[in-house]
Amino acid sequence: MTINRPWWLWLGALAALVLSSLCMAQESGSGSGSGSGSGSGNGEEGWYEISSLNVGLDDRIDRTSLRTPRETMRHFMHLIENGDYEGAAHILNLADLSPSEQHARGGELARQLAEVFRRGKWLNISTLSSRPDGMIEDVSGKDPRAGKMRRDIELASLEAGNDAYDIRLGRYRVGDDEPIWLITPESVSSIPALYDRYGPSRFEGYIPEPLKETFGLLRLWEWIAIPLVLLAIALIGKGVHLLMAIMTRWLPSGSPSIFFTQIRSPVALIVMALVMQTLIDFVVSFSAVVANTLRVTLTIVMAWGVGMIALHLIDTFMLHMTRRMAGEIDDSKPQDERKLLTTLYALRRVIILIMVVLVTIYVLGQVRLFETLGMSVLASASVLAVLLGIAGQAVLGNILSSFQLSLAKPLRIGDLVMFEGQWCYVEGIFYTYILLRVWNERRLIVPVTYFASKPFENLSAKSTVEYRTLELTLHLNADVACLREKFLEYAMAEENVIEHHKLLCSVTAQTASAQTITCFMMTVDPLSGWAAEASIREKLMAFIRDHHPRLVAASGGGLE
Secondary structure (H helix, E strand, C coil): CCCCCCHHHHHHHHHHHHHHHHHHHHHHHHCCCCCCCCCEEECCCCEEEECCCCCCCCCCCCHHHCCCHHHHHHHHHHHHHCCCHHHHHHHECCCCCCHHHHHHHHHHHHHHHHHHHHHCCCCCHHHCCCCCCCCECCCCCCCCCECCCCCEEEEEEEEECCEEEEEEEEEEEECCCCCEEEECHHHHHCHHHHHHHHCCCHHHHHCCHHHHCEECCEEHHHHHHHHHHHHHHHHHHHHHHHHHHHHHHHCCCCHHHHHHHHCHHHHHHHHHHHHHHHHHHHHCCCCHHHHHHHHHHHHHHHHHHHHHHHHHHHHHHHHHHHHHHHCCCCCCCCHHHHHHHHHHHHHHHHHHHHHHHHHHHHHHHHHCHHHHHCHHHHHCHHHHHHHHHHHCHHHHHHHHHHHHHHHHCCCCCCCEEEECCEEEEEEEECCCEEEEEECCCCEEEEEHHHHHHCCCEECCCCCCCEEEEEEEEEECCCCHHHHHHHHHHHHHHCCCEECHHHCEEEEEEECCCEEEEEEEEEECCHHHHHHHHHHHHHHHHHHHHHHCHHHCECCCCCEC
16 A cells, blocks of 8 residues: 655655754764864863873873873973983873884973973963863953863964974873873974974083083073173174274264264164074074073064164254254244254154054064963953053153144244243254253253143244334433434344334333333344344443433433
């Protein structure tokens, strides 16, 4: 008997079969491990299931010392210090090697890994997890990884040539045994390449064995070699400095000689850093504590040296432009030249700011500061930002104010300003202060925010010419017409008095016994006008004294 089923029943059965197959595939896929040769992983329990472990080695593994990442690495370092490399090989997961290769190479790979840790990455065992599940404990709750079990953790990330290699610990379980932490097979495969990069140099083959003993954080020969190397590097820097000084004497006077004089120290430091870096990379391999400290220091020194050379180049160019265009910084030069000089100063500050940002990014990228500090830096970034903002509020305010003055240009380099009752020439607008040259050749250094918050009179804003007044208080019998003629005569004789058609002399006030005569004149600039005013006043007073003695000043104020 044939049973005819509806087509939709067959379609439903087919869909159920496909869904069940997908679920089975997903379940099997979720349990796969991440390490080749390490077996399947148990994501719920937090370990990798393996069928066997290092069958080519003997059976003297101490599982009680491998229950946590911290215990594993402490046990590894203890075995290495005692010279038990064959025992340390048990802490490596040698699944990618055949049993015969495990027996032949296991101890050597453990020794090489110890040298990589000693020279390439100083391992702080106390920072490793002391929990069997590798869970991160963070009571503050700021670490997003807190509370999660881990079955592999990173011990170090090192570069060899153009490649980067990670050394990781993984948690493995064989059958029903207790899970243990071991160096992953991927990390074991990278040990030879890392050893070629961070292993002992050819120079160390000539060092006597007693000097290779460890004393504190370093070996004995390092305590001897480091001061000698630093002394040799210092002598090289001194020689470069003297050579630059000799080369400066051969250069013509002016901007080239000034530039070479300024960059002698940065060039010497860069040469010292390059020589030291070459020694570390190709001649001698110091321990990781010394090598990492030196690499960070050398990176900072080279970045600072290059930045200082670029800054001195900009300063020399600005000095050349100042001497060529403006000469003595005052308001006697055309406004366009003083405006261009102000723009150059603003450009200098922008370039310095960009250089500081680029150098900082470069140094942080080279020393891998963020990777070293980890998530704790990001967690405390807001607190640091607040503290830096409070501490640097005055500095940041001055910097922003200096940019505002440079861009808006209410004053320019060389302008004559009246600031707090003093005539001053603007000599420089810097990040945090303005340099003013007072009329008596003294220098007044004013914070930018203070200057920008105070009213000031720019006597060179539109033009340097100034209309000045000269007042004389004389007796009522004084001949105003005669004094007017003398004033016109004396004013026309002054070279700093211009626009003679604007000369004026009139009685502007009077009392019962005296009258005030005011003389008006146009001068080329305020300082020259002040000198012309004083000269004309002296001549008028001499004329009154010599030709009208009855008008000489008497006691009681005024003139008779």
